[in-house]
Amino acid sequence: MSTVDQQLEELQDQITNEIPPDISVTDVKYEGPELVVYTRDPKQFAQDGDLVRRLASKLRKRITVRPDPAVLSRPEKARERIMNVIPEDAGVTDLDFHEDTGEVVIEAEKPGMVIGRHGSTLREITEAAGWTPEVVRTPPIESSTVSNVRNFLKSERDDRRDILEKVGRQIHREEMSDDEYVRITTLGCCREVGRAAFILSTPETRILIDCGDKPGSDDEVPYLQVQEALGAGANSIDAVVLTHAHLDHSAFIPLLFKYGYDGPIYTTEPTRDLMGLLTLDYLDVAAKEGRTPPYDSEMVREAIKHTIPLEYGDVTDIAPDVKLTFHNAGHILGSAVTHFHIGDGLYNVAFSGDIHYEDTRLFNGAVNDFPRVETLVLESTYGGRNDYQTDQEDSERKLKRVINETYENGGKILIPAFAVGRSQEMMLVLEEAMRKGDIPEMPIHLDGMIWEATAIHTTYPEYLRDDLRDRIFHEDENPFLAPQFNHIDGGEEERQEVADGDQCIILSTSGMVEGGPIMSWIQHIGPDPDSTMTFVGYQAQGTLGRRIQSGWDEIPMPDRQDGGRTERLQLEMDTETVDGFSGHADRQGLEDFVRTMNPRPEKVLCVHGDESSTQDLSSALYHEFNMRTFAPKNLETFRFI
Amino acid sequence: MSTVDQQLEELQDQITNEIPPDISVTDVKYEGPELVVYTRDPKQFAQDGDLVRRLASKLRKRITVRPDPAVLSRPEKARERIMNVIPEDAGVTDLDFHEDTGEVVIEAEKPGMVIGRHGSTLREITEAAGWTPEVVRTPPIESSTVSNVRNFLKSERDDRRDILEKVGRQIHREEMSDDEYVRITTLGCCREVGRAAFILSTPETRILIDCGDKPGSDDEVPYLQVQEALGAGANSIDAVVLTHAHLDHSAFIPLLFKYGYDGPIYTTEPTRDLMGLLTLDYLDVAAKEGRTPPYDSEMVREAIKHTIPLEYGDVTDIAPDVKLTFHNAGHILGSAVTHFHIGDGLYNVAFSGDIHYEDTRLFNGAVNDFPRVETLVLESTYGGRNDYQTDQEDSERKLKRVINETYENGGKILIPAFAVGRSQEMMLVLEEAMRKGDIPEMPIHLDGMIWEATAIHTTYPEYLRDDLRDRIFHEDENPFLAPQFNHIDGGEEERQEVADGDQCIILSTSGMVEGGPIMSWIQHIGPDPDSTMTFVGYQAQGTLGRRIQSGWDEIPMPDRQDGGRTERLQLEMDTETVDGFSGHADRQGLEDFVRTMNPRPEKVLCVHGDESSTQDLSSALYHEFNMRTFAPKNLETFRFI
Ligand SMILES: [Zn+2]
Ligand SMILES: [Zn+2]
Ligand SMILES: [Zn+2]
Ligand SMILES: [Zn+2]
Numbered sequence A, B: 001m002s003t004v005d006q007q008l009e010e011l012q013d014q015i016t017n018e019i020p021p022d023i024s025v026t027d028v029k030y031e032g033p034e035l036v037v038y039t040r041d042p043k044q045f046a047q048d049g050d051l052v053r054r055l056a057s058k059l060r061k062r063i064t065v066r067p068d069p070a071v072l073s074r075p076e077k078a079r080e081r082i083m084n085v086i087p088e089d090a091g092v093t094d095l096d097f098h099e100d101t102g103e104v105v106i107e108a109e110k111p112g113m114v115i116g117r118h119g120s121t122l123r124e125i126t127e128a129a130g131w132t133p134e135v136v137r138t139p140p141i142e143s144s145t146v147s148n149v150r151n152f153l154k155s156e157r158d159d160r161r162d163i164l165e166k167v168g169r170q171i172h173r174e175e176m177s178d179d180e181y182v183r184i185t186t187l188g189c190c191r192e193v194g195r196a197a198f199i200l201s202t203p204e205t206r207i208l209i210d211c212g213d214k215p216g217s218d219d220e221v222p223y224l225q226v227q228e229a230l231g232a233g234a235n236s237i238d239a240v241v242l243t244h245a246h247l248d249h250s251a252f253i254p255l256l257f258k259y260g261y262d263g264p265i266y267t268t269e270p271t272r273d274l275m276g277l278l279t280l281d282y283l284d285v286a287a288k289e290g291r292t293p294p295y296d297s298e299m300v301r302e303a304i305k306h307t308i309p310l311e312y313g314d315v316t317d318i319a320p321d322v323k324l325t326f327h328n329a330g331h332i333l334g335s336a337v338t339h340f341h342i343g344d345g346l347y348n349v350a351f352s353g354d355i356h357y358e359d360t361r362l363f364n365g366a367v368n369d370f371p372r373v374e375t376l377v378l379e380s381t382y383g384g385r386n387d388y389q390t391d392q393e394d395s396e397r398k399l400k401r402v403i404n405e406t407y408e409n410g411g412k413i414l415i416p417a418f419a420v421g422r423s424q425e426m427m428l429v430l431e432e433a434m435r436k437g438d439i440p441e442m443p444i445h446l447d448g449m450i451w452e453a454t455a456i457h458t459t460y461p462e463y464l465r466d467d468l469r470d471r472i473f474h475e476d477e478n479p480f481l482a483p484q485f486n487h488i489d490g491g492e493e494e495r496q497e498v499a500d501g502d503q504c505i506i507l508s509t510s511g512m513v514e515g516g517p518i519m520s521w522i523q524h525i526g527p528d529p530d531s532t533m534t535f536v537g538y539q540a541q542g543t544l545g546r547r548i549q550s551g552w553d554e555i556p557m558p559d560r561q562d563g564g565r566t567e568r569l570q571l572e573m574d575t576e577t578v579d580g581f582s583g584h585a586d587r588q589g590l591e592d593f594v595r596t597m598n599p600r601p602e603k604v605l606c607v608h609g610d611e612s613s614t615q616d617l618s619s620a621l622y623h624e625f626n627m628r629t630f631a632p633k634n635l636e637t638f639r640f641i
């Protein structure tokens, strides 16, 4: 008998001893980080509202109770009983019964009403029907991404259960080494922005954190091929952790599955969906530009199938010696500061991922409150000595001025924006400005994936700033549903119409003018001296966005009539940069993030910034807080213990 | 056709064009780093004394010319012709004809006379006989190690040719990467003494430098198992380079072959033989102590078979992007400072290995003169702030005083010493002291492998200090042949006799009192208050030597009558420490080594010393020379380019 089987047998005995004698335990299994307890008495289990919580704290495991398939009531009968328990206002849109596990997935417009206070309604559902309920939100704006992901996972349930069981057994394997070390290896994103990838390693466990591409570069990819990365094969990695969905962190996650990786990806639920959206688009763009994509959409589906979503604050065993906890990073939807607790008190490492320290309209500011962190890996996008950004209030004032001036000149406002994050922040700013009369009412066209990304935001309001979340719960106050927003879904024809039409604001991807519909908008708007291109986000070196921002007035453009040939396009439009909307903390925010940590880390690795930004920030943190700081290079390994 | 075959074909054309039309080239092949040129006209090739040198410099390759087997004269006929050419005084002891390659190995007491001025006699041999001569020295003191290695390599010639051809093709493979980096990974020997092991890596090439054990520790071995070491298999390493034969650098070299390594080991010829001697003894000791040896003697033979010996100063291609050069390190016989020139001007790294900066009786001081070195990996055994050692002159004075006092008291002098290095240094000091009458004449008993190690020293006088080398060439002045030296080859019986007999000096292994005959000598001499145990070498933490040195007067001893049981032995003998005979540079020597480098390296990694020694030295070099210095931990990776 394997040690894991032995462990499970002991757990089953322990549970049987802890619960009332009239409640049976027919089986216990690991599914990913959770311990699943099967019982012939699901209703009695549910009656004691505190029983599962007590068990979980006793066993120090996350516990799910499921009915033994032998005692399941028929779905038709269960449906009736469940619908009787759930208040009508909850807006249930779907019930999905899975007889293999006794789970029923309830999709509702107001999931909170299905859950009830402290989960009381969920327990009532089990007491009434004997099934184990799981609740998801009906997207307030229809999202093909969300429904595709949900349908795909439904169709792959069997496969996924096998994956989860295998991962569960891996997590709970016995520790093999009596050696101790904790190390970080840098595979990218050091002294540069892009291709984020790190390995956190102990004698037991190797975890890959992020695996992104580098905007503005074709051939600079993370150093996956070196020995300490995937040299011994992709399955030499035990787990992948994804901080957020931006492509400079996520683009090559699906590639791991092409390389044979077969383990879990830990991330938040919105990051999973956004990763699906963004990586599929990434493949699309590559194909359109005639480049060979490094993997195909099948690998994106593999990535989604292997994702184990975690919520902010959940402390989760992901290896015998590693506990992972995500915290809000304030950067984009689902973005996480990632905290690793290693070896039962031995060491703690936090990766900031990308962070925004102050609250924004969309998100609460990044969490920096951990019981312990000895080493912090900190982004440094705006870590340079002069990278202080305008307050968002001033930025909004400037943006409104730019819009008003352009409007008075009779021009249009073209804003390149990442589909995810800055676009939604802009939408909130613009919606309020129009509502309050600070700028004239005019259509706001959303092109590229902005609309779809917005739909995903409204599916996960728990991840948004608290007051915004509350507004979305009331459909009539959902700012994303304001009537001036128009989804460009009519292609070139619609763009031509808009270009020929009245004054308007256009938000379009890609955010660094590296392709996508913005290229078409530049052809329409670029030659108009009355219009304004307004940059509201970071433009990486080497991108067309950076070039236009820094004054290029002639750019190469593929001739639309004559496919292959490249023409030069003369830019006459005005260009403006409005700082302060960045999803990244500025220099002040980065220092504040560190200053307000308590206790402060002993060591900080400054990454995800160009050479001078990481070195400036490293030196500043050293002098200000007397900690050991580093500006690592790619392909280095730091040992902490 | 492979790129290597294509390369060889081009080389053959080039050679044909460079040489007179009447000299044929029938084949060219790589054998390890050498290019072997086969010709039907070996005699004509030899006639132009400068032709090979011109070709080598033109082609930037090391070139050996061999007769095409089809034109070989019969060995009996060749023998006569060869013996006619070689002066009788050369003392030829063996001729060994290899018809497969047209080589004749000439063993002679005076190899210089077989070689002639600038190789003139060698060329005469070829002109006369058509065979390609290779010369080795007849050991002045019979050495079973040397003859075993030579006989073994003779019996494995076919295998070895295959190995060399494979290695040669590997060295001259095409470069694959257009990326650039140079990194060092520390697998041991950082903030500690022992288990030396480093990886030098570029996008093309991974080189393991040293692979030793840690004296005083059973379970602290080099971190070979981590991904960036042998995680992807032992053949993920392209080459192994061994700085010297001490077990803290060499013990696990044969283990690599057990792990499946099949590539070359680059080292000097004496280091190859000493490694054979020391690792076989290491296995012996393990077996005697009832430990399971990590590999068996077959693996030692594999290591010897895969060794490509290089001489000091030879610049050798060992990978498409790496040239290796060894330089005298002054530490033990064959020890080398190891210089890597990477990527045709890109970067240069030197590993000091263990060094002695000043001349000693045995060796010239370490070489620190390189065209370029950007990073130096420097041993720090005596790098601590107070690790200044006595001058050797003062040390010799003290040693003589200790000997004279002990002699007057009627006691014996017991000196634990490494078989290799310190023992021979002691022999030279004692021989001279007796000859000059500074200490009384008495027998000097050599126990353990000291005799055999001394025989190996006399086989390779080119590696000894110049004046010593010259003395050895004249048999009557060879100090190692002085009559007071007695080889203990009669086991316990002889030891008992010596113990019961007159005053004497005993040199015995192991040098840190970790086993070997010294254990027996301690039982004989330890209880005698008139005798003196004199430490002349570094005693590592955790070793019994360190304990006795620091005052332990009772030590555990296996009871000889009753095998298993451990008795306590009361030590009554005096203990003395005479510094200054170390094979290691002291703090002053380490600083001098760096100070006199020109140009100085930009970065120094201080390794091979305990934590405070490496940190003291690192900080001193930083402040004195304003270079970037580090005291790495094990398991870190530093990137330089
Ligand atoms: Zn980001
Ligand atoms: Zn990023
Ligand atoms: Zn040594
Ligand atoms: Zn050493």
Ligand SMILES: [Zn+2]
Pocket (backbone or CB within 6 Å): B163, B262, B306
């Ligand atoms: Zn082999």
